[in-house]
Structure formats: structure tokens, C-alpha cells
Amino acid sequence: MTKDLNLDEKTIIIYGPIQQMVQSLATSLTGLGADVALIDKQASEMQRFADNLMDMRQVNGKNGRAAVIEADINSAREAKEAVSRAAELFGGVDIYIDANFSGRSEWFSKTEAIDGFEDIFHSHLSRSLFMAHAALEFLRGRKRGRVLFMMNDLKL
Numbered sequence: 001m002t003k004d005l006n007l008d009e010k011t012i013i014i015y016g017p018i019q020q021m022v023q024s025l026a027t028s029l030t031g032l033g034a035d036v037a038l039i040d041k042q043a044s045e046m047q048r049f050a051d052n053l054m055d056m057r058q059v060n061g062k063n064g065r066a067a068v069i070e071a072d073i074n075s076a077r078e079a080k081e082a083v084s085r086a087a088e089l090f091g092g093v094d095i096y097i098d099a100n101f102s103g104r105s106e107w108f109s110k111t112e113a114i115d116g117f118e119d120i121f122h123s124h125l126s127r128s129l130f131m132a133h134a135a136l137e138f139l140r141g142r143k144r145g146r147v148l149f150m151m152n153d154l155k156l
Helices: 020-031 043-059 076-090 117-142
Strands: 013-014 035-040 066-070 095-098 146-149
Touching: 013 020, 013 043, 013 076, 013 117, 020 035, 020 043, 020 066, 035 043, 066 076, 076 117, 095 117, 117 146
Parallel strands: 013 035, 013 095, 035 066, 095 146
Antiparallel strands: none
């Protein structure tokens, strides 16, 4: 199946915290030739990982590039700036993947799930919506692209 996936010269933005799912996804995507921009407010943690991906590119020239964009997304303007920086780095954006909720299923599995949802919305969901809207705006201008949202299986 991976032979059918042609991600050469495609740019993919992954927004969300650096954790195992994001690392696996970014490793696989760069291995398939995609350039990956990792966006999160914890750039120092992500930078070592991105450096490792770039080292892998030195070993296999078919691998894509990786870069980290530090951004604490609290507004639509900040999201648009982060997407624009990714586009400038790699010459465009083809796919946006929101991984901001991956690894956070515990928010939805509590018996008092609705209690505190406003805090979750303001601290995380609004950021995901800002980023998705900025990516969609960019992709709409190019008349192509994909937007994906990742979330772990919920354990109720």
C-alpha cells in the first residue's frame, strides 16, 4: 500500500503535542517523502525529534524534511501565521493533520464529562478550530488539499 502513496514534494502540517502517535506519524510520512512541519508551543521538545528525522534524511535521500514551528495558538491570527510559516518553509501546504486531541481521551471518559468542558474548549478545542480554519483557508486558495483530525479511541 505504501508504494501507492506518493507523498514526494507534499507538505504536511501536524499540529499537536509531541507524543508517540505524532512521532510515529511524522516518521512514516517523512519516510514516504513528505515534508512535515510540526507545530506546537513546546518547540524545544519537538526540535530534537525533527533533528532525528533530518538525520534519517541524510541516510536516505528519499525521505522528506522536517521542521518545527513554535506557536502558542490563542487566536485566528496566530494560527494563520503558523500555517503561513509552514508554507514558506516548504513552498506550500497540501495536508493538515490536527493531533491536538490525540492522547487526551481521558477528557471525554469522565463521568462528569460536561463539567469543565468550557475549560477544555478554551484551552484546546478553540486552538484546533483556529488551526483548521487557517489551513482550510490556505488549501481553498490552492483548490486542493486534505484536513484530518486524529483522536484516540475513547475508553468509556
